[in-house]
Amino acid sequence: MTGIEKWIDSHQEMFVGVAADIWEYAETGYKEVQSSARMVHVLKEFGFRVQEGVGEAPTAFVAEYGSEKPVIGLMAEYDALPNLSQKLDTKPNPLIPGANGHGCGHNLLGTASLAAAIAVKEAIERGEIHGTIRLYGTPAEELLTGKVYMAKQGVFNDLDIALGWHPEGVNAVFETSTSxxxxxxxxxxxxxxxxxxxxxxxxxxxxxxxxxxxxxxxxxxxxxxxxxxxxxxxxxxxxxxxxxxxxxxxxxxxxxxxxxxxxxxxxxxxxxxxxxxxxxxxxxxxxxxxCSDYMPNRVLNKALWDEMNKIAVPKFSAEEHEFARLVGLYSEENGKRFRESLESAYGVDAHQGDICEYLAPMSDMKAKSTISGSLDIGDVSRIVPTAQFTAVCQGYSCSSHGWQCTSFSRSNIGMQGMIYAAKVLGNMSARLMNDPELILEAKQEFRKKTGGVPYKSPLPDHWKPEV
The missing domain is CATH 3.30.70.360 (Alpha-Beta Plaits)
Structure with missing residues (x-):
């Protein structure tokens, strides 16, 4: 176990508390005032330099520790969705009828990136690695403009590598392009x-x-x-x-x-x-x-899979499997399609149990595919070599952007996936800081794919976020 993993484990309770608080706040895009403030407060306590209100977006921030190269950037999201308020329950049960809820797990996403950034900072302080770790607080992902607007401000331009992740029903490197x-x-x-x-x-x-x-x-x-x-x-x-x-x-x-x-x-x-x-x-x-289409980086993806494979994926109790089964009763068709897609893409058996407990292999099929959905990290990937992955924070049968995901996002299942993701992000950041050749190879692939064409924002010059 690395020093980064040990540090995250020893501070796990603190980060579970942060994720739970953000789940309670449940603020939508550009209105994540309490959520971003919660993260900024923790970052300042640990000695990060924090720039708030980036690009006239009050809930956007950039936090940094270190002064050397390379500069590794981690993405943090924390916006909720409207009308998805839900108690921690196996059946539809709004916490506040008609209110917002974390039906995409961004309370977990942002907090794992926060934990990883601080763990890397501690490793830098111990002299184990050398470089700069930067955490980007990126609002309004659900509006698909937060990172796009920040990209237009040039805040990613001096990064060497960008890393991201997302809660999902499978542990896997995100190899596909997006729309x-x-x-x-x-x-x-x-x-x-x-x-x-x-x-x-x-x-x-x-x-x-x-x-x-x-x-x-x-x-x-x-x-x-x-x-x-x-x-x-x-x-x-x-x-x-x-x-x-x-x-x-x-x-x-x-x-x-x-x-x-x-x-x-x-x-x-x-x-x-x-x-x-x-x-x-x-x-x-x-x-x-x-937003732009996401451009995966195969060099980074392979290294990221190696780091994921070094950490034991979460194993879930009988009670947690039962929780996932009961929640999944409300989205069985979604679960069936999801299991079939995993078996087709990865050649795994996805019909055992109700929660994924394995790391999916790399997939040539995924690497050649484009999904119809969109992600605002696509614009980051057009500026700097970028890699991301998914970690299990929900059962196989879970409707993303549904009450089921809101429930999972407050559960022990979600919290365990969050901690696993934090360790992956932390270890991958440390590896990059210790391996300049890996960064060079990733940049060579990036230049080949872009053909040297500079990034062009899809946003018009006059565009500003509605806050």
Whole structure:
């Protein structure tokens, strides 16, 4: 057992307390005031230099210890999701009906990164390793803009390596690419009129929205494989006998890379132009954000798997397996698909027990695949070589972004996964500080994949987070 692992074990109770507090706060994106303050307080107690309110985002911070190269960055998230309040229970049971909840486990994610950063700092102080450890407090991951906005500020530019992780139902290196994304609302404005006596004087904003949606649906035939276009019409207080002068629609565009997504997004703008022209209405675009596709680094992934393999993965008690089984009764279909996906990708037996208790092998299939979801760490991976992994904090049958995940995120299962993740992050950071050749190889792969093309933010120059 390394000195980093021993230090984390000896301070485990403190970090479980931090994760539990953040779970209680359950604050959504850019509103994580108590959550970020809780982490900053601990960091300052341990002697970190902390810059708060990075880039005009009050809940973003950068904490640093050390002054030498290399500089290793760890990502911390701590935002919750709306309407996912849940007690620590095996059945749906809101703590506060309608309130927020940690249905993606970010109370665990941020705290494991916090623990790892401090453990590495202690190792630097003991003279075991040399370098700088930096913890990034990245808000609003669920809005897919926190790291993107920080990237636009240049806060990752001087990193040598970035590391991240996420709670999941399997212990594995995250080898897949993710989808790039753009998010925008189109607000149409028309002219009201009585729908019976003088509809000819009206110009319907709702007609414009519906025509835009129709044209966007026809666009689906003419985009590259892997592109996803999804939308939600936003109207309120409409009645049939009034031609509406206001209506909006919210679009997400996803694709395999930022160039493809930008091209499709611009075609979507043409759809809006056509709808406005046909209805004699006008519109404004509220660009909500976007993120780049995640670019895995195979060199780092292999080293990360080695470090994961050196630490015993958590084994769970009969009571914990029963807890996972009972929670999983509410998402059995999700669990079935998840188990099948693990067996297909990794060649493992995922049908034994209710919680994963093994480390999945590296997977060529995963390394060649792109998932349809998006992560804002994609923008970090376009600036600096980046690796991430998943650690078991929930049962096989768990609905992410559901009450089940909120319950797991406060359970012993979640806390054990968090401690395992902290040890992996800490040991990997230490290895990087002791192995300049590994960093050099990772950077060579990074330069080859990017072709020397500099990072371009998907956010427009005027974009700022809504706080």
């Amino acid at each position: 790039a994304m753009r998010s925008a609302k189109f607000h149409f404005k028309g002219v009201t009129a009585h729908a019976a006596s003088d509809p000819f004087n009206g110009r319907s904003a709702l007609d414009a929205v519906e025509l835009m949606n129709i044209s966007a649906n026809y666009l689906r035939e003419h985009v590259l494989p892997g592109v996803k276009i999804h939308y939600a019409t936003i109207v309120s207080d409409l009645v049939p006998n009034i031609v509406p002068d206001k209506a909006s629609v919210w679009y997400f565009v996803r694709g395999n890379n930022s160039d493809v997504v930008e091209q499709v997004y611009q075609r979507l703008v043409h759809c809006a132009n056509g709808a406005a022209e046909m209805t004699e209405t006008s519109y404004d675009i509220e660009f909500l954000g976007g």
